Amino acid sequence: MRIGDSACGTGALACRPIGYAMRMGTFFLVIALAWGEPVAQVDPAGAGSSSLPAQLERLVKAYPDLDASRCTPDLLVWKDGTSMPISPQVAGRTYDAQLANATIWDQLLFVYPKGWPFEIPGVNHDPGRLRCDAFFRKVYGATAMDVERQLVRVLWPPAGQGASVPFSSANGAAEALRNVGEELSTLASEIQRYVNRPCGTYNWRTIAGADRPSPHSFGIAIDFTLPKHIHRYWLWDRGKNGDEPVYPAEILDDAAMRAIVEVFEKHGFIWGGKWYHYDLMHFEYRPELL
Ligand SMILES: [Zn+2]
Structure with a gap:
């Protein structure tokens, strides 16, 4: 796959x-x-x-x-x-x-x-x-073609045997993701169900509602389709009047998400769930922050 x-x-x-x-x-x-x-x-x-x-x-x-x-x-x-x-x-x-x-x-x-x-x-x-x-253009590629030249397929065992996703091989990113996948695949199945549906890694695009490049453009971010109640993104939760969304504090009690975040962080990834402008399905390789 x-x-x-x-x-x-x-x-x-x-x-x-x-x-x-x-x-x-x-x-x-x-x-x-x-x-x-x-x-x-x-x-x-x-x-x-x-x-x-x-x-x-x-x-x-x-x-x-x-x-x-x-x-x-x-x-x-x-x-x-x-x-x-x-x-x-x-x-x-x-x-x-x-x-x-x-x-x-x-x-x-x-x-x-x-x-x-x-x-x-x-x-x-x-x-x-x-x-x-x-x-980021310097490290991972200044153009889509430059970034794509450095993409490799990374096996993602939680999604099933042979499942893989494209990720940048630059600066150790793909290797780090491979280590995350291997470690997550040893966890209980009720935890793995959070990460068994990757829904985006590399995609040369701008961020929704903005004109700056997404970290997905550089092949260093991965999103998952989470269980519905926690599949949350601040922009989707914003009121019709543009009211600021309320942080989904219940995520702090979610033991499965905790286990997943700890594995990602151990290997140099940050989680968008720790942002005021939260993006609970988003993980990004940022070793300088960990
Ligand atoms: Zn994302």
């Missing part, structure tokens, strides 16, 4: 050759000096905080194509010599503006709350939902 095959599109890469890379002995020492002690960064809605130097350190560790010895507090430098600005937050920028055009800084702003239980997310607290487009 083949699940979740592709759609098509194009895109552009916002990377530039490195003009200056301050060669420093230790990138992390520089960051510590530049920013002082890890500084709590509060999001515009007052909901999130994080220590950026530590998170930048995790980013460099999670993406081996980054050249740690040449990165600076202002610049990510890749081993191929290209670079991209980190672009610290500009005062007064709204959450919507960050979401529409996230910088590396924005991407690292929120700490993802690994584990269970977790606090119901505060307003606009969406750890992992701010994504710097240029960063």
Whole structure:
């Protein structure tokens, strides 16, 4: 069985050759000096905080194509010599503006709350939902064709013998998903029924209701058809007047979902159920956040 095959599109890469890379002995020492002690960064809605130097350190560790010895507090430098600005937050920028055009800084702003239980997310607290487009195009492919070139079939045992889904082989994503599937297949059948119907991995497309690329465009996200009462997405729950949806707090008591989320997180995936703008069926490979 083949699940979740592709759609098509194009895109552009916002990377530039490195003009200056301050060669420093230790990138992390520089960051510590530049920013002082890890500084709590509060999001515009007052909901999130994080220590950026530590998170930048995790980013460099999670993406081996980054050249740690040449990165600076202002610049990510890749081993191929290209670079991209980190672009610290500009005062007064709204959450919507960050979401529409996230910088590396924005991407690292929120700490993802690994584990269970977790606090119901505060307003606009969406750890992992701010994504710097240029960063993902650099790692996984700038165009549909580039991304598709790196897709591999990953066996997904919970969906049955021989079932597989396409996923990016870049940066260890496919390998991580394979490990998740193998581990989930050892769990009880009443848990596996949550993940035995994958309903989308790679799909070169924009996010519903927005014009920015979905993480599915890069082959690093997987969705499942969940039991009906928890198959929930914030946009579907929003009132006719555009009222903000109420977080489905009952999910916190769901032991099967807990078991599944813990396995995904162990292998570097975040879960959309920990976002204010919740997406309970969505898992995404984001090793820098875990
Ligand atoms: Zn998804």
